[in-house]
Structure formats: C-alpha cells, structure tokens
Amino acid sequence: MxxxxxxxxxxxxxxxxxxxxxxxxxxxxxxxxPLEIVDATGAYIGDxxxxxxPSPEILVEEFNRDEELVQIKALDGSLIWLDTYYVNLSETxxxxxxxxxxAQAKDSKSVEAGTMGFGNNCPGSEEQ
Numbered sequence: 001m002x003x004x005x006x007x008x009x010x011x012x013x014x015x016x017x018x019x020x021x022x023x024x025x026x027x028x029x030x031x032x033x034p035l036e037i038v039d040a041t042g043a044y045i046g047d048x049x050x051x052x053x054p055s056p057e058i059l060v061e062e063f064n065r066d067e068e069l070v071q072i073k074a075l076d077g078s079l080i081w082l083d084t085y086y087v088n089l090s091e092t093x094x095x096x097x098x099x100x101x102x103a104q105a106k107d108s109k110s111v112e113a114g115t116m117g118f119g120n121n122c123p124g125s126e127e128q
Contacts (some may be wrong), residue, residue, distance in 0.1 A: 038083055070082050
C-alpha cells in the first residue's frame with residue numbers, strides 16, 4: 001500500500017511546490033512622480049501622475065524582459081507600459097558578474113586571505 005501511495009504523494013507535492021513558485025509579478029512602489037509612459041518598444045509617449053495609477057501592489061499584466069518594460073492597467077482601465085527603471089518589482093533581476101583574473105605578484109604557493117570583492121564563486125577564491 002505504501003509503495004503505491006508514496007509516488008502519488010510525492011508527485012502532488014512537487015506540482016504544488018512548482019505552482020507556489022510561479023507568483024505573479026507586482027509593482028511594489030514607484031521611484032518618481034510623474035512616471036514616463038512608453039510604448040511596447042520603449043519609445044517615450046508621455047507622463048502620468050501616480051494619482052492616476054492604482055496604489056501598489058499593482059499586478060503586472062505583461063512583462064517584456066528583453067526591453068525591461070511592464071504593462072499595467074491605469075485607474076481609467078487603459079493599459080500602459082512603464083520602464084522597470086522607475087518602479088520596484090516583486091521580482092528581482094539577477095546579474096551575472098564575470099570573474100576577473102587578477103595579476104599575480106607573488107609566487108603560486110602564497111595564499112591571500114581576501115578575494116577583492118569577487119566572492120567565493122570565482123576561481124582562486126576557495127577557502128584554504
């Protein structure tokens with residue numbers, strides 16, 4: 001009995017965990033007032049006051065990650081595009097910083113205590 005129930009239970013838990021991780025993106029706050037309205041390509045159209053927008057948390061209707069634009073519904077019901085530079089989103093953007101090879105002034109057997117801010121993910125910064 002347990003052999004039949006265990007796979008089904010683990011499948012249900014996996015699907016539930018995946019569904020919980022797909023939270024919708026929301027605007028938490030605005031950085032400026034008035035905000036710039038842009039079109040779907042990022043071209044400037046005009047300005048809109050924060051008083052003409054719903055109060056945060058605003059559900060994002062569409063998120064163009066390539067152009068870094070979000071589309072929301074204004075209080076009058078119209079759909080407008082905003083640049084993500086001027087809003088704080090519930091979803092953060094991860095930026096990969098490439099590791100930089102630093103010049104070696106000492107012989108290869110010497111050990112330094114720091115990584116010069118590059119962190120433990122870069123080669124040569126392993127803890128000794």
